Amino acid sequence: MSVTKVFLTGGSGYVGRPTVAALLRRGIAVTALARSAESARTLSTLGAEPVRGALTDTAVLREAASRADGVIHLGSDASPGGDQVDREAAEALLDGVGAGPYVHTGGAWVYGDTDGVADEEKTQQPPAITAWRKANEDLVLARAATGGHPVLVMPGVVYGHGAGLIDMFYTAPARERGAAPVIGDGRNHWGVVHVDDIAELYALALGAPAGAVYIGVSDEAPTQAEVAAAAAEAAGHPGRTESLTLEAGLERMGPIAEAFALNQRLTGARARRETGWQPRHVDDALTEIAHPTQA
Numbered sequence: 001m002s003v004t005k006v007f008l009t010g011g012s013g014y015v016g017r018p019t020v021a022a023l024l025r026r027g028i029a030v031t032a033l034a035r036s037a038e039s040a041r042t043l044s045t046l047g048a049e050p051v052r053g054a055l056t057d058t059a060v061l062r063e064a065a066s067r068a069d070g071v072i073h074l075g076s077d078a079s080p081g082g083d084q085v086d087r088e089a090a091e092a093l094l095d096g097v098g099a100g101p102y103v104h105t106g107g108a109w110v111y112g113d114t115d116g117v118a119d120e121e122k123t124q125q126p127p128a129i130t131a132w133r134k135a136n137e138d139l140v141l142a143r144a145a146t147g148g149h150p151v152l153v154m155p156g157v158v159y160g161h162g163a164g165l166i167d168m169f170y171t172a173p174a175r176e177r178g179a180a181p182v183i184g185d186g187r188n189h190w191g192v193v194h195v196d197d198i199a200e201l202y203a204l205a206l207g208a209p210a211g212a213v214y215i216g217v218s219d220e221a222p223t224q225a226e227v228a229a230a231a232a233e234a235a236g237h238p239g240r241t242e243s244l245t246l247e248a249g250l251e252r253m254g255p256i257a258e259a260f261a262l263n264q265r266l267t268g269a270r271a272r273r274e275t276g277w278q279p280r281h282v283d284d285a286l287t288e289i290a291h292p293t294q295a
Contacts, residue, residue, distance in 0.1 A: 003070040003101065003206050008032040009055065009089070010074030010105075011048055012039040014163050015155075017295070018199035019072065020046045026203060031064060033075060055085050058092035065096025070206045072103045083132035090136060094143050094150065103205045104140045106133055106154040108191050108215050108266055109259045117265045120154075120213045127258040144211035151208045155198045156191030156217035156266060159285055162234065162292030164195065169253055169260070170228055171289075174235035179242040183249040186225025186241070188263035191217035194281035194288065201268075204275040214271035218279045221265045222286055230289035 006023055010016040011032030020043070023030050030048040033055070034040035040050035053060035055075050065071045071093045077085040094102050110133050111118055112125030124134055140150045158164050162171070174180035193216050201216045208214070228241045249257030271277045281288065 003028060005029040005031070005068045006070045006072060006206065007051070007064045007068035008048070008072045008074065009061070010076065011046070012042040013074065015158060015195055015198060016074050017042070017046060018196050019074065019202045020048050022199045022203040031068060033061070033064070055089045058088055061089055061092040062096040065093045066098070068097060068100065070101040070103070071097045072202050072206070074105050074202070076105075083136065087136045087139060090140050094140065094148050099147055099149055101149045101151060101206045101208070102140070102143075103151045103153055103202055104137065106137055106152050108154045108156045108217060108264065109262060110134060110154070111264065111266065113263045114265050117267050119267050120215055120270055127255070127262065129255040129259055141211055141213070149210040151205045151210070152213045153202055153205050154213065154215045156193045156215070158195050158198055159192055159289055160195040160281070160292070161295040166227060166231055166289055169256065170231035171234045174232045174237055174240065177242065178237050179240040180228040180232040180235065181249065181252065182225050182228045182241045182243050183246055183257055183261040184243070186223055186228060186243070188224050188261060189221040189265050190224060190227060191215070191264045191266035192220055192222065192285050193217050193268075194279065194285070197279040197281055201271055201275065201277050204277050208275055212274065214275070215266050215268050216271060217266045217268045218282045218285070220283060220285050224260060226286055227289060230286045233290040234292060
């Protein structure tokens with residue numbers, strides 16, 4: 001099935017903006033959910049057609065998806081009950097797009113600590129912050145058996161252009177406190193991916209087989225301590241890090257601290273093999289975090 005028009009949620013966000021650009025470069029027209037007038041302006045500037053509504057507006061989602069050849073669901077709801085919002089939004093989008101490709105967002109944290117390099121077949125052992133994902137993902141992938149075309153993309157920690165979770169939880173605190181936090185000894189590894197590269201994978205996933213699951217990471221696996229040191233440098237405090245126990249990290253950061261403490265080595269080989277994905281940022285994570293480039 002040829003995809004010429006895609007409906008996108010989360011299009012004005014950190015990953016959404018480069019995803020819109022990746023789609024437009026392929027000649028794919030983009031309509032995108034806009035939860036505010038500001039989001040609508042951002043999307044229009046990017047070249048997408050805004051559709052006003054929120055993730056809870058399932059009728060809007062279903063209608064917009066029915067007018068597209070494919071759907072990419074990047075939006076999220078951080079409020080209590082966000083898991084149900086995600087599930088109901090996914091169901092509405094799947095209903096709307098029918099047999100067209102529907103690309104759903106997961107996250108690589110669900111695999112928990114890895115023993116060596118892990119791929120998509122690893123048994124999931126999620127931290128509390130992502131434990132809700134599996135039920136929703138199982139529901140989404142089950143549509144492949146009833147005529148739907150779901151695809152799951154599971155990004156690692158997304159970095160690039162001085163934004164995202166690393167900026168929020170490491171660089172920004174380093175600006176405030178003079179040191180970036182490190183949970184535990186910091187020797188745990190992270191699966192990471194540049195925001196522009198994961199955007200390319202989302203676009204490519206529209207052509208993937210129904211039921212496909214892809215971890216989106218580069219071959220890099222920096223340690224948390226290395227990431228923190230790079231974030232401290234970006235904040236103007238090179239080499240300044242602060243070690244926190246997991247308990248102290250949970251108190252300061254919330255439940256995401258448990259995820260940052262995971263030791264993960266992951267591979268995106270399946271995505272590269274099956275979709276032709278070729279991440280361009282394969283060995284520059286620490287340099288980009290310490291000296292971010294502009295989008």
